[in-house]
Amino acid sequence: MAYYNREPEITNMIKSHERRANRMLQHAQSSRLLEAFNKIWVSIENKELPNFVSKNVMDFNVADIKSEINDWIKDLKDCQENARRKFESMEDPSPEDLRKRNNITSDVVLLISQYENLKNGLDQVEQDFSNVARTHRAPMREALTDISILYNSVNHVKGDFSDYKNVSVYVHGIEDDGDGFNNSVRKAAKDGDIIIRINSDKTREYYIIEIINGEKVIKRVEGLKKLKDTKQYKEKAGRLHIVYETEHMNEHRQATSDDLAEKLNEMGLMNEETKIDMFGHSYGGRRSLQFAMDYPVHVRSITTIGTPYDKNILAIGANRARWLADSPLAKRHTMDTSEYLDFKEDNRNNDEGKDYSNAYTDMDSEAMTEDINHLKSANPEVYQKLQKMDITAAAGYRTEDTVSFSPYYTASGKHKINSDDIVSVESQHGDILGDLIDKKPEIEVKGSGVTNPGHIYEVEDSEFVDLIQEVNKKEAE
Template sequence: MAYYNREPEITNMIKSHESRANRILQHAQSSRLLEAFNKIWVSIENKELPNFVSKNVMDFNVADIKSEINDWIKDLKDCQENARRKFESMEDPSPEDLRKRNNITSDVVLLISQYENLKNGLDQVEQDFSNVARTHRAPMREALTDISILYNSVNHVKGDFSDYKNVSVYVHGIEDSGKGFYESVKEAAQKGDVIVRIVKNGKNEYEYEYIYINSDGQSIKRKTYEAIKKEISKDNYKTGRLHIVYDTDYMNEHRQATSDDLAEKLNEMGLMNEETKIDMFGHSYGGRRSLQFAMDYPDHVRSITTIGTPYDKNLLATGANRARWLADNAAGRKTTDTSDYLDFNEENKNNDNGKDYSNAYTDMDSEAMTDDINHLKSANPEVYQKLQKMDITAAAGYRTEDTVSFSPYYTASGKHKINSDDIVSVESQHGDILGDLIDEKPEFEVEGSGVTNSGHIHEIRDSDFIDLIRKVNKKEAE
């Protein structure tokens, strides 16, 4: 840009904008924001703006700054329009008048282009800041939950469900909601039990559904827990087991995000205490989520029971994560549908239009659960020892198919076992990579075939698995 040819109107306007830019930067205290402004200001004025950054706290709103820059653009356009009108009002404009109008027009076009580039740069600053903030928000949230749990314990703060000593928590996978578990749990629950389903509504808020299994074995559904307690008092029945069917914020959210949110909800309910023992049940990726919760809160978890859980890396997740456009458009996977959680592990991140994210697909693509277990052994062997003492059952689903022979000398009929549920191998479902942590490895034959109607999606409603839920709950209560 030819700085020496600028007309006084443009020069004065730039000085005004520079003054306003300095006020913005002095208030914001952000070196990253200063960098974005200087990148443009060197092109405009061949100099950098003063560095006002002296604090560690950043305070700026990108939308407000962009609105300010839009005002600058309007100033320039008004200047150009005034120059045009003045020139056209002249009866006999001189070559100098023409040169002045053309200079102003040229400068305005170039300056507006630079200001638009600055706005684009601000979008990147905002995205970078958001990504960094989300990376650090996860451990902060976990720490605040831990403080809340400790506060409730020291001050004997009780929630509505503090009297329950035997609690089952059911965590779904990434291709479904808690609805499948909800139906299975209603079959597995015993007389005197209470079922609570925690569901996310359309307003991005949690709602609670309550069911009580009375002494006649009937399911009594009520809108509030107070109403459920009245039904319990009618029965004069001893307190049974509390079943919590939990829906994640996002179907594909990362296991750590689920663990953090679940801990917060259970603490609000009064269940994160020294007496209450939690038995975790997980289907598919819900098993990873359950194991993560157990690693985070080992003193509160008594057992883990999973079915169809990909404890190892998963080929389908790898394909979905690396060809997201295909998985999203052709298979409706919503691979970027995720919470704001961002993993510290660089390999467990992905990017969508500038936004870094981590979810179930990135997790299963980059990390087998044995990686976290090995880290845990080194960093916190006491927690690993607590995991060893837990009852951990890793159930696997399998299918059978008709025997097919292509030999003219051999014909056979009947069924033969397929060592896969079409989605997750039996070896991965059994958690073989977890070593001596797994105590039992039952197998159940499941329905379904292929990827679209795989045995995997039928596991959670399988009668053998429902029976396993009953057995585990009875055993752990005893």
């Protein structure tokens, strides 16, 4: 855009906008913001704006800056409208009058386009800052939780459930919620136990277990205050079961670990006496192992079923073809994710400039053995604590009617043919985790194929409910 062809009205307006831009940049103290402005200003006036960055503290609001630019656009439109009205009011406009009106109109159109481009550039600046902030938010949040746990320990701060010694925490997988474990825990719970369901919307449900006329009865209690009046809470002779539903369906395992630690600490369960037994289904097993890696002192055992400890083929496909995975047919909801952003770029994905990390990116790029090996070299004491935990990795499998032909015999009937059609037995058993896994039971589950896999039936299988009871009894003893 040639500066010398502009009409005085446009030239004066740009100078006014430049002065206002300089004031904003001087206040913002952001070289990234200056870069976005200069990219446009070079096109407008063939020069860059002064560099006012002299501090380490950045202070700017993108919405306010965009509002200012909208005012500039209004100035330009008003100028164009005034030129039009003035020209139309002339009884006998000269060729010079026509040229002036056309010049103003042409400049306004081009300048508005540049200002709109500037606003788009500001959106990218805001997204860049948001991504950076989210990258550093996770370790900061984890550190704050650790400080809170330490403070409660040193100052003997007790939560509402601090006196419980035996606690089971149940964590579901992706594309799932707490309903599956909620049903399993009801079957596994014993007389005197309490069940707390923490929902994704942060609401909580409370249930007590008692035996009436020889039958197990599960009663819902409305609110914590009424729970405290129950025999089960006062005596604390039973086990506390916590069915934890993640706030986001596909949130990254680290986000779940941070959320869970914060909530358990608020309940008074992150103390020296309470021992937590983790139960995870599918990706919930990764989440549980991550929590154990982060808080090994508080975890006594981990029991998983159907967990993809290795990379997962279906997750890789869903992550790399999100448009297909999120279609009405597949309904994978791959973008339903928390704001956690993994430090490892390979563990991230990008959607229109926004970086994010969730269960799909995690299982696409990383097998759990990578984190375990890193932990083993960086913090061998934590790895030793994992070795001492009771870790059970159960695998779901199925059988089919098959016929085997050979030159010598024909065999038919039901045969164990493979895993649950979603996760291989080797992955479910955590073979890549080396000597961490203590037991590797196999449970036959119903279901078949990818559309109705045995994977979705594992958590409610009667054999897995028996396993929950067995683990809870053994660990309590």
